[in-house]
Amino acid sequence: MRKTEYPNIGETLYTDTLPNGLRLCVVPKKGFRSFFAAFAVDYGGDCRSFTLDGQPWHTPAGVAHYLEHKMFDMPDGDNALNLLNANGADPNAFTGNDMTCYYFQCTERFEENLRLLLHFVSTPYFTEETVQKEQGIITQEILMGEDDPGNRIFYNLLEQLYAHHPLRERIAGTVESIREITPEVLHSCYRAFYTPANMCLCVEGDVDQEQVSRIAREILGSERASVPQPDFGEPEDGLLPAEAMRREAMAVSAPQFLIGAKFESEKEGEALLRQRLVSQLALRLLVGASSPFYTRLYAEGLLNRDFDYESDFISGTASLFIGGESEEPEKVFEALQQEAARVAAEGFPAERFERAKRASLGARLRGLEDFGNVCISLASGVFENYGSLDAIAMLDQVTKSECEAFVRDVFSPGRLAISIIEPKKD
Amino acid sequence: MELTRTEILPGVWLSHLRTDKFKTACLSLTLLTQLKRDTAAMNALIPYVLRRGTTRSPDMEALSARLEDLYGTAIEPVVRRIGEIQGIGFYASIPEEDYLPGGKGVLQKAAALMGELLLSPATRGGLLLPQYVDSEKEKMLETIRSRINDKRGYALFRCVEEMCCCEDFAVGRLGGEEECEAIHYQKLSKHYKSLLQSCPIEIFYCGRAAEKQLIAYLRDALMTLPRGEIDYEIGTDVRMNALEEQPRTVEESMDVSQGKLVMGFRLGESMEEPDPAALLVFNACFGGGTTSKLFANVRERLQLCYYAGSLVDTHKGLLLVSSGIEFDKFEAVRDEVLAQLAAMARGEITDEELESAKMGVASDLRAMMDSQGELEGFYLSQVLDGLEYGPLELAELVSEVTREQVAAVAANAECDMIYFLKGDGASDEEEDDAED
CATH class of the missing domain: 3.30.830.10 (Metalloenzyme, LuxS/M16 peptidase-like)
Structure with a gap:
């Protein structure tokens, strides 16, 4: 395995690509009791249309998530969650827009648990009965999501920003779309995407990297299959939002808002990692805890501690989100636009820029404490062709003018959209 | 450490x-x-x-x-x-x-x-x-x-x-x-x-x-900290029994598409000399994770809910069961939760259920050694309880918990409050559609 040392953060990473195409990342941690393993598929809710060996496929919304639920069923009637639980592990899974990830944390019997994980994710077992049975559970999950203001405001904004990209749709699908999901649909998508060459395994803990590699080879075999090409449809028509403002009423105590914009995403590799770092640092400078924008609006009572921002790179798209709670979201929106215009004209003070970089370094060190976060970031990096542990060294090279250029571009007039959830009046 | x-x-x-x-x-x-x-x-x-x-x-x-x-x-x-x-x-x-x-x-x-x-x-x-x-x-x-x-x-x-x-x-x-x-x-x-x-x-x-x-x-x-007489007379008043003979029921309506049922219990005699290890294992067995009674029966076997789990407040002596359900499943879920607790009180706990609960609790405790935030919370709670041992020692105690101890916790629990958050009628139609 290839060994990369990161003396600046005190970590060592082992990587390899197995003959079957599986990418492997191992971060050994002496002195820790916890182990974390993430087995990720480069496949999520957005990959509804795809081409495999020349044949085009179109599948209903919600298949990737449905598949994640059904992967836990084992042919002998067992459930992989129970098996891992009974072995002392704490297993779970999530389906994102462009990744499905199965993972566990444990403190003992790591190798057995790893075998179980690799085995169940490579054992599809779907029958009419078990697939039908899941419909009620997923319907409840979809309905529960509809009651969650955070979920509603997020999807409203995505619909405003994107005219037709599949990320507009709920990852879990709709109550109607999941009725079209049959064992055959699940099998087709499983065969297409759940192949080692389209997956990666990331492990952190006090492990022997060679042993992890041996187990993966033994359970997943050496056959290498072709990898499907997802089709996210026609490119979006320009960078302006399809709909600048949307309001909806729900049972909430105070108005919630989410402001967003889309921007041109770098394709992959170091360029994409750098774009992630630049966008996050620029947002910290523009609206972060020490920014004139946030501190002024907080003091005026227009914002509270329930305020956050992030940039997100999904299925070839790039978006930023700034959201929170405010009695007057329109005023926050206006103040943000004014502040961005001011920064576009005047730039960031050099001293603030250096400080923000130091703070960002501290925040990233903190992120390394969480094994789950490390493993899932590694997996994202593998699928996007960059090394997530390079981020801290690269952060040091990010310049003030890159951050200013980001603000000038993404916050230029007309680019922002706002979604508001208002309290329902009785 | x-x-x-x-x-x-x-x-x-x-x-x-x-x-x-x-x-x-x-x-x-x-x-x-x-x-x-x-x-x-x-x-x-x-x-x-x-x-x-x-x-x-x-x-x-x-x-x-x-x-x-x-x-x-x-x-x-x-x-x-x-x-x-x-x-x-x-x-x-x-x-x-x-x-x-x-x-x-x-x-x-x-x-x-x-x-x-x-x-x-x-x-x-x-x-x-x-x-x-x-x-x-x-x-x-x-x-x-x-x-x-x-x-x-x-x-x-x-x-x-x-x-x-x-x-x-x-x-x-x-x-x-x-x-x-x-x-x-x-x-x-x-x-x-x-x-x-x-x-x-x-x-x-x-x-x-x-x-x-x-x-x-x-x-x-802290040089300038002004100190007077320190008030060490602080603590928690534990009520052993339910307020009334029958559990009280409170229902509330709101515009929601999924109902939320919460059942509150008093831990009763288990709080006389609380055994944290037994309480943790009981909770894991009853409603702690996917191998628990509530998950396996209310969600998986009977398909009555999207989630069903429990938590125990070891300081105040409360057991809370929380579940997300369709509005018309209220009685069915409530009765099944009580039936599962009664079964545990009779000692109907399989070896697998008990072992898996113990292993899960012990594993969480050992993993705590890798998380500063959790260590902080754990030790503050230990200080307040006058206990000196760390997570690893508690994990050892957990491995010794017996079926009888877990059954006793279940037997001592007394239902005091049933709270149901249901729809206000506005989304009932959607609900019917979803079931077609």
Whole structure:
């Protein structure tokens, strides 16, 4: 395995690509009791249309998530969650827009648990009965999501920003779309995407990297299959939002808002990692805890501690989100636009820029404490062709003018959209 | 990792856990006081007001700039309820100097800043600034009102509020809405000063600094702490039985598409000499995870809900069962939860269920050794319970828990409150559609 040392953060990473195409990342941690393993598929809710060996496929919304639920069923009637639980592990899974990830944390019997994980994710077992049975559970999950203001405001904004990209749709699908999901649909998508060459395994803990590699080879075999090409449809028509403002009423105590914009995403590799770092640092400078924008609006009572921002790179798209709670979201929106215009004209003070970089370094060190976060970031990096542990060294090279250029571009007039959830009046 | 405890100033205790494992250190400071309806809101507001500015850095912009300079050291207000003890203070996460180019002195400066936040707030005429008090009060009122946004948490809160209506526990960690509205900056300033004089203070540190070094930093940081008579007479009143003979039922309607059922139980005799290991294993077995009785039966076998789980408050002696259900499944889920508890009380627990619960609890406890945040919470709770052992020792005790002990916890639990959050009719039609 290839060994990369990161003396600046005190970590060592082992990587390899197995003959079957599986990418492997191992971060050994002496002195820790916890182990974390993430087995990720480069496949999520957005990959509804795809081409495999020349044949085009179109599948209903919600298949990737449905598949994640059904992967836990084992042919002998067992459930992989129970098996891992009974072995002392704490297993779970999530389906994102462009990744499905199965993972566990444990403190003992790591190798057995790893075998179980690799085995169940490579054992599809779907029958009419078990697939039908899941419909009620997923319907409840979809309905529960509809009651969650955070979920509603997020999807409203995505619909405003994107005219037709599949990320507009709920990852879990709709109550109607999941009725079209049959064992055959699940099998087709499983065969297409759940192949080692389209997956990666990331492990952190006090492990022997060679042993992890041996187990993966033994359970997943050496056959290498072709990898499907997802089709996210026609490119979006320009960078302006399809709909600048949307309001909806729900049972909430105070108005919630989410402001967003889309921007041109770098394709992959170091360029994409750098774009992630630049966008996050620029947002910290523009609206972060020490920014004139946030501190002024907080003091005026227009914002509270329930305020956050992030940039997100999904299925070839790039978006930023700034959201929170405010009695007057329109005023926050206006103040943000004014502040961005001011920064576009005047730039960031050099001293603030250096400080923000130091703070960002501290925040990233903190992120390394969480094994789950490390493993899932590694997996994202593998699928996007960059090394997530390079981020801290690269952060040091990010310049003030890159951050200013980001603000000038993404916050230029007309680019922002706002979604508001208002309290329902009785 | 060895924990040492030292009284570094009168009534100020440092729990020190030295380790090189982490890339950030954790430092927390907690004032302990009795949870009471008339003071809970004032107590809760204090750390938020203090976090607005100090004499040296009088506003958030100046404070945030200092924290960014300390490589993004985070110092956040913390308000918690452990049984009927309210803990208020700050939690700091401080990057370790070994990973910071030119980061010498970060820990000392961070400790000094924490002392400054506690002892030298921005004031006028010796009083907390009214604009900071009013603005934080408005924000706290929003937080209290915003409980309703998270229906699962809201239903849990409402169940406890109704169940413990005659106990201080009902006010919640942030205190009551009315009491919060009534806060005035003069009275709050006086209250703040009295807390500084009388509250026992618990400091927790986990990181690379040696104890002696850290004590020197903390003594400097807290030099001006005014101390009077320390009030150690704080604790939790445990009610053993349900309020009435039959469980009370409260239903509430709201525009939701999924119902939330919460059932509250008293742990009864199990609280006479509480055995934390047995309580944890019982909870894991009953409703802790995917191998629990509730998950396996209410969700998987009978398909009655999307989620069903339980949690145990070992300080107050409560068991809470929480489930997300379709509106017309209310009776079915309620009866099944009671049936599962009754089965456990009869000892109907398979070897697999028991072993898996024990293994899961022990594994969580061992994993705690890798998380500073969890260690901090664990040791604070241990201090309040007068217990000295760490997570690994508790994991050992867990492995010795027997089926009889778990069955006894189930048998002693008595249902006191059934709370149901249902739809107001507006979304019933959608619901019918979904079932077609």
